[in-house]
Each structure stands twice: as C-alpha cells, then as structure tokens.
Amino acid sequence: MNRTGQTILLVEDDPNDVILIERAFENVKIANPIHVVEDGEKAISYLESFSPRGERKGSPLPMLILLDLKLPRKSGLEVLEWLREQPYLRRLPVVVLTSSRESSDINRAYDNGANSYLVKPGSFEDLLTMVESLNMYWVILNERPEIGAETDG
Amino acid sequence: MRDFAKAKPRFFGKLERLVRLRRAAEEDTGGKGAGGFLTIQRDLALRLSGAGDLRDTLEIILNGILRATGMDSGGIYLVDRERGDLEIAYHKGFSDAFVQEISHYDADSSNAELVNAGEPVYIEYERLDVPKSEAERAEGIRTIAIVPIWSQGKVIGCVNIASHVQEEIPQGSRHLIEALAGQVGEAVARSRLEARVRESEERYRVLHDYAGYAVFAFDRDLRLTDVNRWVCEILGYGENELLGRNVIELGVVHPDESEIVASNIQRLFSAKSAARETVRFITKDGRTVIADSVSVPLLDEEGEVFSIVNIAQDITDRKETEEALYLEREQLLSIFDGINEAIYVSDPETYEVLYANQHLKDAFGKELLGGVCYREFQGLDEPCAFCTNDIILADQGEPYSWEYYNPVLDRHFTITDRIIKWPDGRDVRFELAVDITEQKRAEEEIRKNEAKYRGLIEGLRGALYRMSLPDGAYEYFSPDVEDVFGYTSEEFIANPMLVRQVIHPDFTLYFREKWADLLEGKVPPTYEYKIIDPRGEERWIYQSNRGVFDDEGKIIALEGLCTDISERKRTEDELQKYRGHLEELVEERTARLEEVNAELEAFTYSVSHDLRAPLRAMQGFSRALQEDYAEVLDEKGRDYAERIISAARRMDSLISDLLEYSHITRSEMKLEAVSLGEVVKDALQQLEAGIREKGATVTVEGPLPGVEAHYATLLQVVANLISNAITFTAPGVKPEVRIGGEERDGWVRLCVADNGIGIAPEYRDRIFRIFERLHGMETYPGTGIGLAVVSKGMKRMGGRVGMESVEGKGSEFWIELPKGEKEA
Structure with missing residues (x-):
C-alpha cells in the first residue's frame, strides 16, 4: 500500500505557466515540493511508476495533481479517465487548472472524476490569490483519502 | 202579495165568476124590490154556478122561468153568428112534432125579423084573436112570449115561453121573463168566451206541457209559482220540490249566473218587456244544462207586472256541438300553427288578414292579424298583381296553385289558394304557401354545376368506359379512348385481350392482384398504371373506378374514366x-x-x-x-x-x-420561464465590486415579472447593460442607475437608465455592432463587444432591444421579452 506524501504533481506543458505557478507557490510560501511533467503520457508513466511493478513502488504518491487539459500526446481528460480506472490511484485528488472556460470542458472534466476545476487567471496577482486558496483548501484543510486500500484488501 | 191562484190563468176562477153573478143579481132585484124574484135569481145563480156547459145553463134558466111564471113550455133560440138563422138551443114542454116545426127559422123569416127587431112580443091568442099557424093550432098553444136576448148591444137569440093552458101572460111574468132572458145573454156570452178561453188555454197547455220548453213562472220574490213537466224532467226535481221555492236559493241556477239572473228578473218586473238570455241551470244530480231562456212579464188589469213567465229551451246539446265545433276549429288552427309552412286566411273583399299561422307570424316577426294582406306580406300600398281573388272566387271550391317570389322575405313559394267558408258564413281566401327557396336554389345550383361539369367533361381528355364482370369485356368506351390509349373503342371492344397487351409488363402483376379483389366486389377507387401505345411509347394512365352491383350485391360491371x-x-x-x-x-x-x-x-x-x-x-x-x-x-x-x-x-x-x-x-438556447427579478439581482451581485468602486447607486423599481428567456444569456445581457450604465459617466459624476420593469401586451420591458454622458443620435445605430467604440481607451476602457452581446443575445432569445438618449444627460437602454409564467 502506497501512501501520499507532500509532493504536488503539476501536469503543464507551457513552461511560462510552470515558472509562474512555481513562483506563485514560492511567493505564497508553500513548502510542498512540486513535480512537473509536460504532457499526458508523462503524467501517466510517472503515476504508473508507483504501481507494485514500478520503480517508485513503495514511495509516497503525490498528495494532489494539478492538471492542465490541453496537453500534448494525451489530453488532461484522458489522463483523468485513466487515473480513475487505476485501483491504486483512483482516489487521488485532481484539481483541473486550465485556460478554458468552455462548459463542455468543465462538464467533461467533472464527468471524468475531477475534484475541482480552476481557470488560470489572467494576472499574476489573481494567480497568487488562487494559489493561496488552493494551498489552504487542498493542502491544509482537505482530508486525504486512503490510497490503494481496495487492492491491498 | 198576489195570491197563488191568480198566477193561473184567471179565466178558471169559477168562484170569482159566481161572486160577480151574484152581485149583478142583487143589484137587479134591489132595483125592483121583488123578494120572490130575488129568491128565484139567487136560486138560479146557485144552480148556474154548478152548471157545466151552455146547455145546462139554458136548462136551468128555462126551468127557472117556467117555474116562476107558471107557463108550461118554452125554447131558447140562438142566432147563428155566421148565417143569422135562429136555431133552437134548448126547449121544454113542446111535442116532438111541434119542436120539429119550430126548431129552425131562416134569417129572413118573419119570426127572425121579429126577434131581430129587439122588442119583446107577447101573444095571447084567445084574447087578441091572433091567428095561429097550423103548427100552433095543432099544438094547442094559447099564449106565447117572445123575448129577444141581448148581449153586448146585439140580439143573440130569443127566449120563447108558451102556455097550453093560460090565456094571458101577466105583467109580473113578463118582467121576469125579460130579466131572465138578460141572464141568458150573459150566460151565452160567458159560455162562448169560456169556450174560446178553453181553446186558448188548451193551446197554452199543449205548449206548457208538451212542446219541450221548460216554462217557469216567478213572483216578485223569485218564487216559482208554476212549472211545467219539462222543468221537472230537465232539472230532475218533482213539482212539489219546486213550487213556492226561491229559484236562486233552490240552486237550480248555475252559481256563476245566479246573481245576474236574480237581477234580470227583478229588472223585468219594472221594465215590463220581454228579455232573452242564455242561462245555465244545475240539475238535481249536478249536471249543467244550458238553456235559451225567454222571459215575459205578465201584467194584471192595472198594467202591473205580477209574474214573470220564463220559457226556456234546453240547448245543452247545441252548445256542446258549438263547443265541439269551436274545439275542432281550434285544433285545426293549432295544427296549422304547427305546420312549418305559411298558412293564412284573408277576406277577398277587404283584404283583411283573418288568420295567420305561427310560422307566418314568425317569418314576418309581427302579429299580421287584422292587417291588410298586401301591406303585411308584400309592403305594397295596393292589392298585388298576383292576387288570385278573381280566379278563385270565379271557380269556388277549386284550388289555384302558382309559384311566387316574395321580395320582403326573399324566398320562393308554391302557393295554393282556395275559397273556404269562414265561421261567420262569408267566403274567404285560404292560402297555403310552401317555401321552395332551397329547392329553387338547389335547382339553380344544379343548373350552374351542370353547365360547369358539362364544360369540364367536354374539356376533359378522358375516356369513359364500362367493363362487364366477371368476363372483363369492354361494353363501352367513349370516343376519347383513342386520345388516351392510342387505340379506338372498336378495337377494344372487338378484342377483349387487347387491354392485356396494352398494359406495361411492369403492371401485369399489379392487375392480377387487383383483378382478384375486383371479383370479390372490392373496387379500388383508382388505378395508376403504364401502358404501351401503338407506337411503342409508354404512357401513364389514371383510372377512376365505380362498381356496378346487382340486387344481390354481386358486382356486374366496372365504370369509370381513364385519363392520360x-x-x-x-x-x-x-x-x-x-x-x-x-x-x-x-x-x-x-x-x-x-x-x-x-x-x-x-x-x-x-x-x-x-x-x-x-x-x-x-x-x-x-x-x-x-x-x-x-x-x-x-x-x-x-x-x-x-x-x-x-x-x-x-x-x-x-x-x-x-x-x-x-x-x-x-x-444552443433553450427558452424557459425566467424571473427577471432574479436575473437583475444576480447581475447586480456579479457587478457588486465595480458598483462599489464607482460609488454608483442602483435603484430597482416596478414589476419584474417572468419572461421567456435563456437564463445565462439574459444574465449576461442585463449585466452588460448595468455595467455600461455605471461606466460611461462624466468625470466626477457618481453613476445613478435606475432599473425598471413594465408589462404591456404580453411583453415585458426592462429599462436600464443612467445619468451618463449619453450618446449622440448619429451613433445610436452603431453602438450595437461588434467592436464599435465611441471613446478612446484612455477615457472609457472597453472592448466594444458588450452591447453587441446584448443585441445578439436578445435576438437569439426572440426579444427586442433599443435605446433612447439625451446627450450629456444620460441614456436609457431597454430590452423586451415575451412574458413568461414565472413571477418575479
């Protein structure tokens, strides 16, 4: 059985956004380490590495996934869909963080099991506010589920 | 009060007569002072009172004279009123032979002349030596008195008194004979009168008792003093139950009429004239009898009415017949009223409408009765040209029928007129008018249609056909068949198989199926099929069918029309x-x-x-x-x-x-009932930060009812309008926004008014276009898309948008949407 650690997985292909998000985390003084992957496939293979056959088996899983939707190779929706099918991963909290306000994107994200849907703000100030809230809610307040409990009995 | 006996004809009053006679005798004897004579007179009177007829009377008188005078024989002669002859009426003491001789004297005989001279003659044969006739001598008469009988100034006969013994007639006897002869005159007159009275009384009695008339007599107190047997028979009472009773109290007069009858009778007592009326009586067993009653007052000698005689005839049957006739007539009229055709009766002379049935009254919407026919029915001022009076009057009993159009009603009629008898006996015109308008119009329609269809059929390039079944042979094809099929009717009729060759192979199966249906009597209304014409070209044929069936319902032929x-x-x-x-x-x-x-x-x-x-x-x-x-x-x-x-x-x-x-x-925009109030509230909440930042005041007033809209779109529209309103204000002016709702003709209008800078008229058309901006970025930031979104959103929701503005004072934007069910 895996447990979740302190890491936050950021699935984001835009390097600018990665830098700005990391900077915002820094400004808000969030200590959690951020692991960044730049497309959907890499996100899946990273997560798979925590499986019993994976190289990171036994290591603590990320506590939260920040998932962009528009990604190269595999979209964020595909990643979500795959994730919810993995017995040992499916309870992982996923916060969609994307530019799209399209209702089709929002609805499908929830349909695929997103726990939250946030739109990337236009200004850095707003990004700071959001990251602050994100930290407060998902990192500090939110109770973590048991991960992989079902598989291990 | 008159006594009861008086009500009877007073001629019967024997007692009265007696009294009168006695009174006369007393006067007579009183004048002469002769007691013996008086005795004789009284005796005579008494005996006369018991006398039955004239002969009795004469006998009594003659015997009285003989006894009083001592003479031994006599005879009383009466003058025949017609011939004037003298006839012996009574005699006594003469021999039969002598009587034979003297019983008759002709009017012109000396004896008759002697009597008619009117003076008494006394003959004393011995003393005066008067010669005797042969008969007198044979009889041995010695004296004779011949005393004429006077009555009402006329000699009506004579009393001859003779003696076979006495030689003279003393003076006393002469007076006695003369006096008593006067009695004879009176007796004879009375007797004759009595005979006459008896006759008339008899006649009255016959009327009274047997004529079938009820005869009543009343006195002044309405009491019945006389009734005949018809009264008893008709009313069912016995005579005893009626006589002496008050006719009203008795209840024989119908209660409805008793008052009138009573007062009428009372009136007759003073009016003294006869009256006639119809009176209803009630019989003892309660039936009503209707009587035609004539009342005649009876006058006494002073000319006063002492009784009313009422002669009544039972006319119940007649009345019932009349009633039945009346009912029959009423029934007939009510039948006429029930007939939905016009019926009326008018006088052919005066043109007065005497009867009009209900249908006619309804048709004209007025009473009609008593009006003049041509005025009422046709609105004319003189008899119409169609009046049939002359025709039907000339040939009475023959009806006359004709067609007529009434312009007042705008309807056609078949009219039958004839003369009938009206209850009052006059000849009147009876008219029955049967409305044939619909028929007329239908005929007209048919005529028109006929013309139309004839043209249609003639102009139709179609072949009429008739095919007998079940053999399938063509019996008839109209000449047009050549135009349609390319083959002549002769060819079709001559060769029953031709039609099968003509039909396009694609339709062989189609017809095989149809044929089976057809033989079962299932007629397909139409066929549509292809044929191959003689030139080998395809043609489409449309065929309409009609089955012809025999009495048993078996199909025997198919008819119809084929068109190309x-x-x-x-x-x-x-x-x-x-x-x-x-x-x-x-x-x-x-x-x-x-x-x-x-x-x-x-x-x-x-x-x-x-x-x-x-x-x-x-x-x-x-x-x-x-x-x-x-x-x-x-x-x-x-x-x-x-x-x-x-x-x-x-x-x-x-x-x-x-x-x-x-x-x-x-x-995609699905419209539903949306509360405008909620939308405004949500929009204001969304814009809260901006409003606060600008220090704007927003007031919401008026009804904000439900509208037909798409919530998210409407929210966007409203937010954009409010956002606009707080944005475009002159520097230093705090925005004041008034939001108001209004409902009109099924539409709801929302106004958003501001105190902003306003929009010049020339720009008003442009502001709703996308990317249109009126101001520089520095003054009023914006993308130029907000109002385009408003305009597009309203259009997509089927709404309207508009604005009014005074430059420098402010703008008022409005949107309108159809009213929805949901209330604010």
Whole structure:
C-alpha cells in the first residue's frame, strides 16, 4: 500500500505557466515540493511508476495533481479517465487548472472524476490569490483519502 | 202579495165568476124590490154556478122561468153568428112534432125579423084573436112570449115561453121573463168566451206541457209559482220540490249566473218587456244544462207586472256541438300553427288578414292579424298583381296553385289558394304557401354545376368506359379512348385481350392482384398504371373506378374514366428529381456548415487556451520584473513593464468578451420561464465590486415579472447593460442607475437608465455592432463587444432591444421579452 506524501504533481506543458505557478507557490510560501511533467503520457508513466511493478513502488504518491487539459500526446481528460480506472490511484485528488472556460470542458472534466476545476487567471496577482486558496483548501484543510486500500484488501 | 191562484190563468176562477153573478143579481132585484124574484135569481145563480156547459145553463134558466111564471113550455133560440138563422138551443114542454116545426127559422123569416127587431112580443091568442099557424093550432098553444136576448148591444137569440093552458101572460111574468132572458145573454156570452178561453188555454197547455220548453213562472220574490213537466224532467226535481221555492236559493241556477239572473228578473218586473238570455241551470244530480231562456212579464188589469213567465229551451246539446265545433276549429288552427309552412286566411273583399299561422307570424316577426294582406306580406300600398281573388272566387271550391317570389322575405313559394267558408258564413281566401327557396336554389345550383361539369367533361381528355364482370369485356368506351390509349373503342371492344397487351409488363402483376379483389366486389377507387401505345411509347394512365352491383350485391360491371397523365407524371418525375437534387444540395451545405462550425469551435477552443497563455506569461513576467528586479530597472523600465501588463490585461478582456460573444452566437438556447427579478439581482451581485468602486447607486423599481428567456444569456445581457450604465459617466459624476420593469401586451420591458454622458443620435445605430467604440481607451476602457452581446443575445432569445438618449444627460437602454409564467 502506497501512501501520499507532500509532493504536488503539476501536469503543464507551457513552461511560462510552470515558472509562474512555481513562483506563485514560492511567493505564497508553500513548502510542498512540486513535480512537473509536460504532457499526458508523462503524467501517466510517472503515476504508473508507483504501481507494485514500478520503480517508485513503495514511495509516497503525490498528495494532489494539478492538471492542465490541453496537453500534448494525451489530453488532461484522458489522463483523468485513466487515473480513475487505476485501483491504486483512483482516489487521488485532481484539481483541473486550465485556460478554458468552455462548459463542455468543465462538464467533461467533472464527468471524468475531477475534484475541482480552476481557470488560470489572467494576472499574476489573481494567480497568487488562487494559489493561496488552493494551498489552504487542498493542502491544509482537505482530508486525504486512503490510497490503494481496495487492492491491498 | 198576489195570491197563488191568480198566477193561473184567471179565466178558471169559477168562484170569482159566481161572486160577480151574484152581485149583478142583487143589484137587479134591489132595483125592483121583488123578494120572490130575488129568491128565484139567487136560486138560479146557485144552480148556474154548478152548471157545466151552455146547455145546462139554458136548462136551468128555462126551468127557472117556467117555474116562476107558471107557463108550461118554452125554447131558447140562438142566432147563428155566421148565417143569422135562429136555431133552437134548448126547449121544454113542446111535442116532438111541434119542436120539429119550430126548431129552425131562416134569417129572413118573419119570426127572425121579429126577434131581430129587439122588442119583446107577447101573444095571447084567445084574447087578441091572433091567428095561429097550423103548427100552433095543432099544438094547442094559447099564449106565447117572445123575448129577444141581448148581449153586448146585439140580439143573440130569443127566449120563447108558451102556455097550453093560460090565456094571458101577466105583467109580473113578463118582467121576469125579460130579466131572465138578460141572464141568458150573459150566460151565452160567458159560455162562448169560456169556450174560446178553453181553446186558448188548451193551446197554452199543449205548449206548457208538451212542446219541450221548460216554462217557469216567478213572483216578485223569485218564487216559482208554476212549472211545467219539462222543468221537472230537465232539472230532475218533482213539482212539489219546486213550487213556492226561491229559484236562486233552490240552486237550480248555475252559481256563476245566479246573481245576474236574480237581477234580470227583478229588472223585468219594472221594465215590463220581454228579455232573452242564455242561462245555465244545475240539475238535481249536478249536471249543467244550458238553456235559451225567454222571459215575459205578465201584467194584471192595472198594467202591473205580477209574474214573470220564463220559457226556456234546453240547448245543452247545441252548445256542446258549438263547443265541439269551436274545439275542432281550434285544433285545426293549432295544427296549422304547427305546420312549418305559411298558412293564412284573408277576406277577398277587404283584404283583411283573418288568420295567420305561427310560422307566418314568425317569418314576418309581427302579429299580421287584422292587417291588410298586401301591406303585411308584400309592403305594397295596393292589392298585388298576383292576387288570385278573381280566379278563385270565379271557380269556388277549386284550388289555384302558382309559384311566387316574395321580395320582403326573399324566398320562393308554391302557393295554393282556395275559397273556404269562414265561421261567420262569408267566403274567404285560404292560402297555403310552401317555401321552395332551397329547392329553387338547389335547382339553380344544379343548373350552374351542370353547365360547369358539362364544360369540364367536354374539356376533359378522358375516356369513359364500362367493363362487364366477371368476363372483363369492354361494353363501352367513349370516343376519347383513342386520345388516351392510342387505340379506338372498336378495337377494344372487338378484342377483349387487347387491354392485356396494352398494359406495361411492369403492371401485369399489379392487375392480377387487383383483378382478384375486383371479383370479390372490392373496387379500388383508382388505378395508376403504364401502358404501351401503338407506337411503342409508354404512357401513364389514371383510372377512376365505380362498381356496378346487382340486387344481390354481386358486382356486374366496372365504370369509370381513364385519363392520360403522362405529362403530369413527367412533371412529377422532374419535380422528384429536382427535389432529390435539392435535398442533396441541402445536405451538402449542412455538412459544410457543420464542418465550419466545428472548425470555429476548435478555433474558439484554441483561442481560449492558447491565446491566453502568452498573455499570462507577458503579464506574469512583467510583474516578476517589477518585483524581482525593481532596483535594476529605472523609472522608464518600470513604466514599460507596466504597459506590457496593461496591454496584456486588455488583450485578455478582449479575448474574454470575444469568447462570450462567440458563445452567445453559437450555443444552443433553450427558452424557459425566467424571473427577471432574479436575473437583475444576480447581475447586480456579479457587478457588486465595480458598483462599489464607482460609488454608483442602483435603484430597482416596478414589476419584474417572468419572461421567456435563456437564463445565462439574459444574465449576461442585463449585466452588460448595468455595467455600461455605471461606466460611461462624466468625470466626477457618481453613476445613478435606475432599473425598471413594465408589462404591456404580453411583453415585458426592462429599462436600464443612467445619468451618463449619453450618446449622440448619429451613433445610436452603431453602438450595437461588434467592436464599435465611441471613446478612446484612455477615457472609457472597453472592448466594444458588450452591447453587441446584448443585441445578439436578445435576438437569439426572440426579444427586442433599443435605446433612447439625451446627450450629456444620460441614456436609457431597454430590452423586451415575451412574458413568461414565472413571477418575479
């Protein structure tokens, strides 16, 4: 059985956004380490590495996934869909963080099991506010589920 | 009070007569003073009172004279009133032979003349030596007195008194004979009168008792003093039950009439004239008897009415007959009233309407009775030209029928007039008018249609046919068959198999199936099939069918019309082809449109994702520059960084607005009842920060009812309007926004008014277009998309949008939507 650690997985292909998000985390003084992957496939293979056959088996899983939707190779929706099918991963909290306000994107994200849907703000100030809230809610307040409990009995 | 006996004819009063006679005798004897004579007179009177007839009377008188005078024989002669002869009426003491001799004297005989001279003659044969006749001598008469009988100034006979013994007639005897002869005159007169009275009384009695008339007599107190047997028979009472009773109290007069009858009788007592009336009586067993009653007052000698005699005839049957006749007539009239045709009766002389049935009254909507026929029915001022009076009066009993159009009612009638008898006996015109308007119109219609269809049939290029069944042989084909099939009717009739060759092979099976149905009596209303004409070309035939059945319902023939519809089929085919082409075209276009739409969606998607990412980077890194490298950058550098941030922000809002516009344009919009009040509330909440920042006051007033709308779109529209209203104010002016609702003719209008800078008239058309901006970025920031979103959103929801503005004072934007069910 895996447990979740302190890491936050950021699935984001835009390097600018990665830098700005990391900077915002820094400004808000969030200590959690951020692991960044730049497309959907890499996100899946990273997560798979925590499986019993994976190289990171036994290591603590990320506590939260920040998932962009528009990604190269595999979209964020595909990643979500795959994730919810993995017995040992499916309870992982996923916060969609994307530019799209399209209702089709929002609805499908929830349909695929997103726990939250946030739109990337236009200004850095707003990004700071959001990251602050994100930290407060998902990192500090939110109770973590048991991960992989079902598989291990 | 008159006594009861008086009510009877007073001629019967024997007692009275006796009294009178006695009185006369007393006077007589009183004058002469002769007691013996008086005795004789009284005796005579007494005996006379018991006398039955004239003979008795004469006997009594003669015997009285003989006894009083001592003479021995005598005879009383009476003058025959017609011939004047003297006839012996009574005699005594003469021999039969002598009586034979003297019983009759002709009027012109000396004896008759002697008597008519009117003076008494006394003959004393011995003393005066008067010669005797042969008969007298034979008889031995010695004296004779011949005393004429006077009555009412006339000699009516004589009394002859003779003696076979005495030689003279003493003076006393002479007086006695003369006096008593006077009695004879009176007796005879009375007797004659009595005879006459008896006769008339008899006549009265016959009337009284047997004529079938009820005869009553009343006295002044309405008491019955006399009734005949008919009264008893008709009323069912016995005579005893009626006599002496008050006729009203008795209850024999119908209670409804008793008062009138009583007063009428009382009136007759003073009026003294006869009266006639119809009176209803009630019989003892309670039936009502109707009587025609004549009342006659009876006068006494003083001319006073002492009794009313009422002669009544039972007319109950007649009345019942009259009643029955009346009812019959009423019934007839009510039947006439029930007939839905016009019936009336008018006087052919005066034109007065005597009767009009209900139907006629209803048709004219007035009473008609008593009016003049031509005025009432035709609105004319003189008898109409159609009046049949002369015709029907000339040949009475023969009805006269004719057709007539009434312009007042605008209807056609078949009229029958004839003369009938009216209850009052006059000849009147009876008219029955049967409305034939519908029939007339139908005929007219048929005539028109006939003409129309004849033209149609003549103009139709179709072949009429008749095919006998079950053999399938053509019995008839109209000449047009050649135009339709290309073969002549002769060819079809001569060769029953021809039709099978003619039918296109594609339809062989079709007809085989139809044929089976047909023989079962199932007639297909139409056939549509192809044939091959003699030139080998295809033709389309349209055939309409009608089955002909025998009495048992078995089909025996098929009739109908065949037309060549090749032309129509060709057109239809072409149309079909064209339609197919059109459908393809539409499909193609739709596909292309869908493609474009999908591309557009992809484009928008990409815009929203990819276009924004660089903006965030520009903004984010400019901010990082400002924060992390503030000491490295000079004033200018910091300003540039700020400008990058501001440009990025503008770009971002531009993209947002564009996406919004695109969304409103593309997205599916399902309209539903939306509360306008809620929408306004939500919009204000959404704009709360901006409102606070601008220090604006927003007031909401008036009804904000439910509208037919799409919630999200309407929210966007309203938010954009309010946002506009708080944005475009002159510097230093705090925005004041008034939001108001209004409902009119099924539409709801929402107004958003501001105290802003207003919009010049020349720009008013442009403000709703996308990217239209009236002001520089520096004064009033904006993308120029807000009002375009309002306009597009309203259009997509089936609403309307408009604005009014006074430049420098403010603007009022309004939107209108159909009213929805939901209330604010």
